Amino acid sequence: MNIFTENQWRRLSLIIAVVWVLLGIVHHYSTQHPLLNSMQTVKPTPEVVSEKSALHDPEALESPMPNVQQMPSLEATESPTANAQQMPSLEATQKAFSEVNLAVSSQIAQQSQTISAPSTVFYRDKVAVITYHHIDSHESSVTITPERFDSHLQLLKKNGFHVISIEDFIDFLQQKKSVPPNAVVITFDDGYESFYKYAYPLLKKEGMTATMFLIVSYIEDGTVRQPPILTWSEIEDMHKEGFSFYSHTYNSHDSIFVSGKEISKLVTKTVNPTTHIPETDTEYKARIKNDFKKADDILNAKLGNSINLLCLPHGQYNQDVIDQAKQIGIPFIFTGIEGINSSNDKLIKRINGGSPYMSDKLFLAKLTAGSKK
Structure with a gap:
């Protein structure tokens, strides 16, 4: 023994x-x-x-x-x-x-x-942001098992990666502080209750933290959805333990079809279902701006966030999205672009760890790609 x-x-x-x-x-x-x-x-x-x-x-x-x-x-x-x-x-x-x-x-x-002796240094003065969505016993395109997620955490520990909070990452982006070598931020999108059920206890066991980007209207409206969505009570429990929560928009996550293509509501004008008249430029910009502001107002009131962050649904954006976010004080936008971040980035790159094809070997290869740039 x-x-x-x-x-x-x-x-x-x-x-x-x-x-x-x-x-x-x-x-x-x-x-x-x-x-x-x-x-x-x-x-x-x-x-x-x-x-x-x-x-x-x-x-x-x-x-x-x-x-x-x-x-x-x-x-x-x-x-x-x-x-x-x-x-x-x-x-x-x-x-x-x-x-x-x-x-x-x-x-x-x-x-x-x-x-x-320190572990291998794959990169310095950079941060990898990892994306997950849902955790369940049955994997799908955006769902992995608890065992796969835990395997990723063990890989991070074994190979000398340092999980930091998103707030420390923001301080690094604002050049207020440095980050350790091989710095990593763990994020989840959408707000599934599986985060509370599976990821939260595994992360706590390893002394790690993570950030959830919430579709705020899903928490607010009380609608029963599948997979189940987090409750404010669960969010507040995790927030007290150092886990953070930011915006994945208020209610702009759903896609719409334009000319046969499925795209985010954030990057296109919608059509009034009654009059069948498309939005004007002014109406479009006001809609996305109000959506961003409503999500942040609720999160700030509930959790006391000191900064506004936006994670883009489906990673899609255009210049209007960036401009409207800046107007209401959102300095950093999390995208679907893959890569490692340096301190001068505003559009944040992420690595998707939440798909069943993401073996430990491939996961490590994507993380260590930062050493080659």
């Missing part, structure tokens, strides 16, 4: 390594310095384990200590009958022990560097 934590294993292996080095150095000097030669070198019994065996065989740590009978007595080491001609000078003795101390210190430093 593993009775030690990872840090305890590391400290124990360091102590073992230092003891071996010290014993080796003392043995070396015992052949050159009479004072050290007068002491019997302590040889470890076969039961004393090496650093390597201690790390890989926990039970070896329970082996007995070296035989205490091999240790010289205090009287023997301090005997006044020792031949005075064999005693080295004080300066020589100090030099010998100084060299021993230096060697041990050097070994400790090398061991510490090995233990605390």
Whole structure:
């Protein structure tokens, strides 16, 4: 049974390594310095384990200590009958022990560097933003299993990625603070209750956080939908734990068909269903601006958000969308463009991790693409 934590294993292996080095150095000097030669070198019994065996065989740590009978007595080491001609000078003795101390210190430093060596740095001063939607036992185009999501989290940990909050990311974009190497932001779109049921506990277990971009009208209208949508109560519970929630529009997520093509309502004028008259430019701009503002007003009132962020439905936008967002104080827009972000970006790129084709190997390849740019 593993009775030690990872840090305890590391400290124990360091102590073992230092003891071996010290014993080796003392043995070396015992052949050159009479004072050290007068002491019997302590040889470890076969039961004393090496650093390597201690790390890989926990039970070896329970082996007995070296035989205490091999240790010289205090009287023997301090005997006044020792031949005075064999005693080295004080300066020589100090030099010998100084060299021993230096060697041990050097070994400790090398061991510490090995233990605390950072993982591979794939990119610096950049942030990868990962997108998910829905989690369920049955996968689909935008749905992955809890097991696949957890596998992604373990991959992030194993490969030295640092999950940061979206607020830290925004501070980086505003050049208020730096971010760690291999920085990652985890986001979810739409507002499915599966986030609360599956992602939230897995993220909490790993000490990670995430952001949900909500279709605010879906939370507000109380309509029963499939898959189920989050409630304000669930959102507030997660918000208290450091999870954040921003706009995926108020009610502009649905697509419409224009000339046989399905596109976002944000990027086209709609037609009045009664008069069959298309919107004017003024009406179109007012519609999307009011939608953005209504979503942010509700989120700010409910959660006290200090910044307005917009995630584009289906990743689609045009210049009018950007202009109207800026007019109501939305400085950053999250798109469907794939890539890694630097501090001068305003249209935020994201990597889609929420599809069943996203194997661990492909997921890592997309994340580490930031090192090649």
